[in-house]
Amino acid sequence: MLQRTLKQPITATGVGLHSGERVKLTLLPAPPDTGIVFRRTDLPEAVDVKVHPALVNDTRLSSTLVTDAGVRVGTIEHLMSAFAGLGLDNLIVEVTAAEIPIMDGSAAPFIFLLQSAGIVEQPVPKAFIRVLKPVEVVEGDKWVRLVPHEGFKVTLSIEFNHPAFNLAPQTVEIDFAQRSYIDEIARARTFGFMHEVEYMRKNGLGLGGSLDNAIVIDDEYVLNPEGLRFPDEFVRHKILDAIGDLYVVGHPLIAAFSGHKSGHALNNKLLRELLARPDCYEVVRFADPDEAPSSFHRLPVAA
Incomplete structure (x- = not known):
């Protein structure tokens, strides 16, 4: 069974549930064994945050990644759920704020985005x-x-x-x-x-x-x-x-x-x-x- 990523990039905009900020979300293909990496592009220098349980350091009403340097990516759970539901292993998730857009409050809009971009298998076994x-x-x-x-x-x-x-x-x-x-x-x-x-x-x-x-x-x-x-x-x-x-x-x-x-x-x-x-x-x-x-x-x- 092989790893999966997207066929092509895709972008959406929305608002953060807790911040109320307008957010641009771009989902990008990534090479095998990259994993899921969130990239804050709104900072003076873009910062990559790879998902790991040890980085979930704020769980008030959502799951939020917080690095040692204080870089945050919040409300990731619905998007991560969509990745799991489609079996996606490798992605770069660019976001222009500290929170993933809430969309309609479910994972369905993310499923639509991911399927619209297309899903491809990669020549490396899935772990x-x-x-x-x-x-x-x-x-x-x-x-x-x-x-x-x-x-x-x-x-x-x-x-x-x-x-x-x-x-x-x-x-x-x-x-x-x-x-x-x-x-x-x-x-x-x-x-x-x-x-x-x-x-x-x-x-x-x-x-x-x-x-x-x-x-x-x-x-x-x-x-x-x-x-x-x-x-x-x-x-x-x-x-x-x-x-x-x-x-x-x-x-x-x-x-x-x-x-x-x-x-x-x-x-x-x-x-x-x-x-x-x-x-x-x-x-x-x-x-x-x-x-x-x-x-x-x-x-x-x-x-």
């Missing part, structure tokens, strides 16, 4: 991280876990005592050997409560948020006129976030991930715990694509 032993992080009533599984499966549960959440199950399991990321997960939008939006804006966050890029909930109802895209869109978005957070490790995981009330901070702690225990994982490649787990055979076909 996977296979989990060999269970790894878990627990904080109070919240927990996340990776266990051995010959494929990729995600099971997440959330817990909100609210009328809008009680209309659908708050637990979802997606086995990507049978179900499609694009169909089941990519369109699920980020969400927040009206009182949280007001608090964030008072504290200089959420300045770019609107009903066009987030589900907003008051004391009883979803305020978006179009309603939800899935009855259980809230927990599906948590899966979207988790997939993006996990892809910061740099390779697809051959594992089952599960969690309860998880978030960006806990997801990142799980990756750090995994990497700190070399006996719990191995890096594998598949010279014969048929030997790779069936979860990864469902990736959209490259050019």
Whole structure:
């Protein structure tokens, strides 16, 4: 199974969810074994930041890379989730601000951009991280876990005592050997409560948020006129976030991930715990694509 990158560059513009700044995003092909590299082109000298769990140093409401020099690239999780969903290994992501544009609050616009640019295979085998032993992080009533599984499966549960959440199950399991990321997960939008939006804006966050890029909930109802895209869109978005957070490790995981009330901070702690225990994982490649787990055979076909 081979590495993947884009066929050609592609550009989009949008606003940062928290900064409210207008942002230009350019996605560029990259050579094999480059990984995912974010490039801040708005600085006096462009700075490259390669994704790694150790650089996720701000997890307030999003996953943000912060270098030792203080260079930030924020709200990367939806874009990273799209990369994972399409099996992309090598990309340069140029951005003209400290935050990735929020688009419509899901990964679907990024999927559209990436597929419009075209996906090509590269003549180097793709590397996977296979989990060999269970790894878990627990904080109070919240927990996340990776266990051995010959494929990729995600099971997440959330817990909100609210009328809008009680209309659908708050637990979802997606086995990507049978179900499609694009169909089941990519369109699920980020969400927040009206009182949280007001608090964030008072504290200089959420300045770019609107009903066009987030589900907003008051004391009883979803305020978006179009309603939800899935009855259980809230927990599906948590899966979207988790997939993006996990892809910061740099390779697809051959594992089952599960969690309860998880978030960006806990997801990142799980990756750090995994990497700190070399006996719990191995890096594998598949010279014969048929030997790779069936979860990864469902990736959209490259050019």
